[in-house]
Amino acid sequence: MRILLAGLALFSLAAVPGPVVSTASTVDGVWRTDGYGQLVAVSGGRLTTYDVTSVSCLPGSLTGTGDGTTFTTNEGTVATVRQGTLSFDGDLGVRSLRRLPGGLPRACQAAPDRSALSTFDVFWHTYAENYPFFAAKGVDWRAEGQAARAEVAAHPERLYDVLCGLITPLHDAHVGLLTPDKRCTSPRPGTPDPSIIPRAVAVTDAALGAPVQRWADGAIAYADLPGGLGYLRITGFQGYTDTFAGDREVLEHALDAVFTASRTESLRGLVLDLRVNGGGADPLGLAVAARLTGAPHFAYAKRTRNDPADPARFTTPQPFTVRPAAGPRYTGPLAVLVGNLDVSAGETFTQSLLNRTPRPILIGENTQGVYSDTMDRTLPEPGWTAVVPNEEYLDPRGHTYDGTGIAPDVRTPVFTPAELTAGRDTALATARRLLSGS
Incomplete structure (x- = not known):
């Protein structure tokens, strides 16, 4: 059957005739990504993508307009195409590109079979x-x-x-x-329904016993707690505004308000709550991590599957480092609350803290175990999209936490029905006790 064939030689098909664009002066032309299964076409200040497999080439969902090198995309990010590379301001890393000198393959312009x-x-x-x-x-x-x-x-x-x-x-x-x-x-079995999040947040806020400041419609929250402790909750790294640049501005404003010189000097301990962090943009997680360290440290290395025939072959890992922010930073004891609803960029943020000094203590349950950026891939059936991850985030030993998630150092219940019914937050209480030394 066709599905079991090694794959059609899609790009051996004749390409649409056209002049070869000089690579010395422009990025106009058609490029193929290393990994990601995508063609990127640049022409006349427009960026167009095509989702490619060994049996198909369909117009992708990502488009952009710009000056020929930098493009504002329909997803609220900025894409930059240079000779042989593609990057996005909302993602980490650079994707390698290889020019297709013959232009766009004919298969990419044919009407799709929608059966x-x-x-x-x-x-x-x-x-x-x-x-x-x-x-x-x-x-x-x-x-x-x-x-x-x-x-x-x-x-x-x-x-x-x-x-x-x-x-x-x-x-x-x-x-x-x-x-x-x-x-x-298909989340991991045992994952709570996200509909519990408003109730979970309400239970935690009641347990804080202190006024809570909020930014980004509540996605970022902070409270000064008795005993010289602080509490910072971040429920996501996206959606503060309509663009990544806007999201970053909102986040930095909130962090400036939280990490003042006087507060960072006086705090005896900080509780960082990521239990309902639904993910978003990894660079925003690193921006927070930069406020929590006094010295550079390894965050993770990112690699992408790049062989359609071999799931074990990847691009060369790109390492990322947490570098101290220029302004006030908190470098003292840190307790991080984690759980099954700590997902994606919430998890890469957690991973970026593991090599901090002093190392944070993780409290709660395993994180969800999904780290990769996701690709939205167009299907022939109109309006249908496949969502698929294709990356690994590695620790210093080359290990990935995909599937298992990051395990806590101290295991406690996290927003179980019993905890919510009783209005109890055992993970928060444990963090406060450990940071207070009692």
């Missing part, structure tokens, strides 16, 4: 060629795909259910199938 089997094939190959964690999840993607494709061939009306059934066993909160009226995701 159920075609949609299935593109979905299956998108995961097969990008997802790094099949072995860790114990999923035989090829065998599962063979059975699932036969079911779609016999019952095309069941396409959504079949695709959802394929990714559900991955138990990965970063995978998904999005349609205009449905959403299939």
Whole structure:
């Protein structure tokens, strides 16, 4: 069957004729990313993307307009294309590009086959060629795909259910199938429903027993606690405004208000609450980490799966360092509250603190275990999108916390039904006790 073939030689197809653009003076042209399965076309101040597998080439969701090198995208970020590289202000790292001298392949301009089997094939190959964690999840993607494709061939009306059934066993909160009226995701078993978050925040605020300052519609909150302690909660690293640049400005304003010279000198301990951090932009996490250290330290290294045929092959890891902020910084004892709803950029932020001196004490439950940026990939069925991660964030030993999450040093309940019913926050109480030395 087509899904089990090694892959069609999509880019051996004849390309649309056109002049070869000089690489010495412009980035106009068509580029292929190393990893990410994407073509990037730059022409006349416009950036267009194409989502590519070995059996497909479809217009991508990301577009941008700009001056020919820097582009404001439809996702609220700024993309920069240089000779051989692509970067985004809201992401960490640089993606390598290779120019396609023949221009855009014909396959990328053909009308897509929108049949159920075609949609299935593109979905299956998108995961097969990008997802790094099949072995860790114990999923035989090829065998599962063979059975699932036969079911779609016999019952095309069941396409959504079949695709959802394929990714559900991955138990990965970063995978998904999005349609205009449905959403299939698969977080780790035991993950609380995010609908508990408002109640959880209310229970914690009541337990603080102190006035709470808020920024970004409550996404950032701070309170001075008795005994010289502080409490900082961050529930996400996105959505403060409509752009990454705006989000960063809001965050820095809040951090300036929290980390004043007088407060950083007087605090005896700080509780950092990430238990309901839904993620967002990794650079914002590093901006917070920079306020919590007096010396540079390793945050993590990031690498991307870049061989469609081999899930074990990756780009060279790009390391990232937490560097002290220029203004006042808090460098004393730190307790970090974590749990299953600490997700994605909330987890990379947690990881970036592990090599801090003094090392923070982690309290609560394991984080969710999803670190990669996610790719939204267009499917042939109109309005359908596959969401797939393709990166690993490594610690100094080359280890990744994907799947397991980062484990706490002190395990406590985190927003369990019993805790919420009783209005009790054991993790917070434990942090206050440990930081107070009592």
